[in-house]
Amino acid sequence: MSLKNLGIKPPQVLLPKKNVDLTKWAVVACDQYTSQPEYWAEVENLVGEEPSTLKLVFPEVYLEEAGAAQRVANINDTMKKYLDQKQLMEAGKGFIYIDRKTAHTKSRKGLLITIDLEQYDFNPGAKTLIRATEGTVLDRLPPRIRIRENAPIEVPHVMLLIDDPEKSVIEPLALQTDKMEKVYDFDLMMNGGHIEGYRVADPNMEEAILDAFTKLAKAEAFASKYGVGPEKDVLLFAAGDGNHSLATAKSVWENIKGGLAGEDFDNHPARYAMVEVVNVHDQGLTFEPIHRIVFNVNGKELLQDIVQYCARNNSEAYYQEFSDQREQGEKAKELTAIGGHHVIPYICGTIRGLLVVQNPKYNLAVATLQSALNDISKNKEALKIDYIHGEDVLSSLASQEGAIGFYLEPMDKHDLFKTVILDGVLPRKTFSMGEAEEKRFYLECRKITKE
Incomplete structure (x- = not known):
């Protein structure tokens, strides 16, 4: 199978010139710390007037501000x-092998590639080689589209996952760094850890990567791995982080391609998007929960609204309050052991409690909670939902007046591919690939306009 049929090719990467401070250059993904403006203020202060990807992206914490x-x-x-x-x-042109160290892991390995957007579809029911793992919120795309449609370059934070239990694609490169050109090696800002990058220039190494991808994409191996019939189309890449950024790239390409033909269509740089690929079996990759916080609400009234929503959808729900965190935890463990329902701990000011949903409509607690919040928010314009990494951050934010936070459990990363293959896309923000500071930092760039 050719690189084109696999939907990938080596990127032509742009990196800052030698005298640029890479620690100030690279900043974390724009959809992080959205309820913590102080984080981004500290980044701005650190960067100052120096060249930085901070000036090439739109942190979502600022989306609702004027200007x-x-x-x-x-x-x-x-x-x-x-x-x-x-x-x-x-x-130089070529795949880049990436080794990322964070406060939580000694090594998370990745491979920088470009993917063919003709092989990607973010819509529910997609059958393409590259698919979304979560529902795409179309309202989140316009600001990103406005940037990309007039942008000469892309600066990616997208991370795609492969299900490679044999560790055949990326991991062998870790033993061959002496045969590659090191293109960066530096500390990331704001507790982001350390990152190294090596360009794959050897044709034999590139061929080995191609062969490994080809084996993963074989229909027979795919059907055997997931216990599915031949009617199930192969899923090679699942979007782990940056679902909406990848959907933006796809949307812009769809707007461009109508006026193209022949080589212009086949080779237009906007047809491709640069991403980092990570093996879901990498020991350095963890799935963390993404908690929910709701602002501008009366916590008890919101809980009552959720109970009523569940009743309208043939489920029973109730909530309990507890005197302390220990009692809350013990009761949650007891109810979870019984099974057959969702148990969602919450915090509202100084009050801790449990939201319990019996006979839930959805398999995942996050889907039950998110569907309720989405429905309730339709009639409460002031209500604001945000997505939080870390229990400590959630607890701090939920202690504010007019806020309530919900704690969610992590998804088993080994269930991801089979769940997407059999059930389709997951609810928005079902899981996080690591903590906020472990997210991909903007670093490499690539031209996306014709010369």
């Missing part, structure tokens, strides 16, 4: 300036 159109224009202008002033230089 969004000007911020988008500034982003596109800065991209052009960095190219014109040679702040970004070609680092």
Whole structure:
């Protein structure tokens, strides 16, 4: 199977010129710390006037502030300036092997590639080689589209997963770094850890990567692995992080491609998107829960609304309050052991409790909670839902007046592919690949416009 049929090819990467401080250059994904403006204020202070990807992206913490159109224009202008002033230089064509160290893991291995957006579909029921793992919220795409449709370069934070239990694609590269060109090696800001990158230039190494991907994509092996029939189309890549950024790239390409034909269609740089691929079996990859917090509400009234929503959907729900966290935890463990229902701990100011849903409509507690919150928010415009990494952060935010936080359990990462194959996309923000500071940092760039 060719690289084209696999939907991948080696990227032509742009990296900052030698005198740029890479620690100030690389910043975490824009959809992190969305309820913590102090994080982004500290990043801005750290970066100052230095070249940085902070000036090439739109942190979502600022989405609701005035001046969004000007911020988008500034982003596109800065991209052009960095190219014109040679702040970004070609680092050679080829896959890049990535080794990321964080406060939580000694090593998480990845491979930087470009994927063919013709092989990707984010819609429910997709049968393409590359698919979303969570539902795409179309309302989240316009700000990203406004940036990308006028952007000369892309700066990715997308991470795709492969299900490679034999560790045949990425892991062998860890033993061959002496045969590759090291293209970066530095500490990431804000407790982000350390990152190293090595360009794969040897044709034999590239061929070995291709062969390994080809074996993963064979229909017979796919059917045997997941116990499915031949009617199930092969899923090679599942979007783990950056679902909406990848959907943005797809949307922009769909708008461009109608006027193209022949080689212009086949080779247009916007047809591709640069991503990092990680093996779901990598020991350095963990799935963390993404908790929910709701602002601008009376906590008890919201709980009552959830109970009523469940009743309308043929489920029974109730909530209990407890005097302390220990009592809450013991009761949650007791109810969970019984099974047959969802048990969702919550915190509202100084009050701790449990939301219990019996005979739930959905298999996952996150789906039950998210469907209720989505429905309730339709009639309460002031209500704001946010998605939080870390129990300590959730507890702190939920202690504020007019807020309630819900704790969720992590999903087993080994269930991801089979769940998506059999059940389709998961609810939005079902899982997180690591803690917030472990997310992919913006670092490498790639041109997405014709010369």
